[in-house]
Amino acid sequence: GAGVSQTPSNKVTEKGKYVELRCDPISGHTALYWYRQSLGQGPEFLIYFQGTGAADDSGLPNDRFFAVRPEGSVSTLKIQRTERGDSAVYLCASSPGVPGELFFGEGSRLTVL
Amino acid sequence: AQSVAQPEDQVNVAEGNPLTVKCTYSVSGNPYLFWYVQYPNRGLQFLLKYITGDNLVKGSYGFEAEFNKSQTSFHLKKPSALVSDSALYFCAVRPNFGNEKLTFGTGTRLTIIP
Numbered sequence: 001g002a003g004v005s006q007t008p009s010n011k012v013t014e015k016g017k018y019v020e021l022r023c024d025p026i027s028g029h030t031a032l033y034w035y036r037q038s039l040g041q042g043p044e045f046l047i048y049f050q051g052t053g054a055a056d057d058s059g060l061p062n063d064r065f066f067a068v069r070p071e072g073s074v075s076t077l078k079i080q081r082t083e084r085g086d087s088a089v090y091l092c093a094s095s096p097g098v099p100g101e102l103f104f105g106e107g108s109r110l111t112v113l
Numbered sequence: 114a115q116s117v118a119q120p121e122d123q124v125n126v127a128e129g130n131p132l133t134v135k136c137t138y139s140v141s142g143n144p145y146l147f148w149y150v151q152y153p154n155r156g157l158q159f160l161l162k163y164i165t166g167d168n169l170v171k172g173s174y175g176f177e178a179e180f181n182k183s184q185t186s187f188h189l190k191k192p193s194a195l196v197s198d199s200a201l202y203f204c205a206v207r208p209n210f211g212n213e214k215l216t217f218g219t220g221t222r223l224t225i226i227p
Contacts (some may be wrong), residue, residue, distance in 0.1 A: 041219055041220075042203050043157070043203070043217045056213065058214070099145050099209075099213075100145050100162055101159050102157075102159065102215065103159070104157040105156055106155065106156045
């Protein structure tokens with residue numbers, strides 16, 4: 001069966017541009033998570049959806065970051081006015097509701113020049 | 114606030130020897146604890162978890178981990194290492210109620226030497 005799919009796998013953009021990263025979770029998984037991983041660091045929590053609603057967005061670093069999941073399946077992470085410090089691998093994970101058992105995609109590598 | 118510490122950035126073990134990857138945690142209340150593994154060019158994969166019950170939990174690929182409440186530790190172990198175990202290992206924690214947010218450590222790179 002298909003795993004979590006993230007597109008694009010690689011995105012290079014210029015400082016100040018707008019970026020969208022897409023996540024297709026495993027079918028039937030109700031929970032969806034976004035994490036960010038910088039080089040040499042562990043995944044850093046950004047936001048968690050249960051169904052269509054953001055249950056916890058405490059990890060979003062500032063108001064340039066926003067995420068949606070309008071139909072409770074696909075999610076999009078949106079970053080406005082990108083900065084060089086936003087460069088990282090953005091990871092998406094979904095879960096069928098079993099505590100802590102997350103299924104991760106391979107990530108979207110964002111490079112801001 | 115919840116946190117995880119993985120004190121070793123790198124662990125090298127000879128093939129066939131036992132291995133241990135260390136993890137300590139901090140969380141309000143009782144913890145749910147997890148180990149994930151990241152192979153090169155692959156996504157993070159769930160390895161095992163402690164929720165409740167027996168302090169020694171067994172997971173995929175022959176790995177096990179021991180929950181020690183008094184030491185707030187959850188070390189990952191395997192009796193006999195394989196070269197294919199070489200990867201990046203992450204410990205993670207969340208409280209057992211309320212907060213679904215999983216907090217990860219910084220990772221330990223495990224290298225098994227043939």
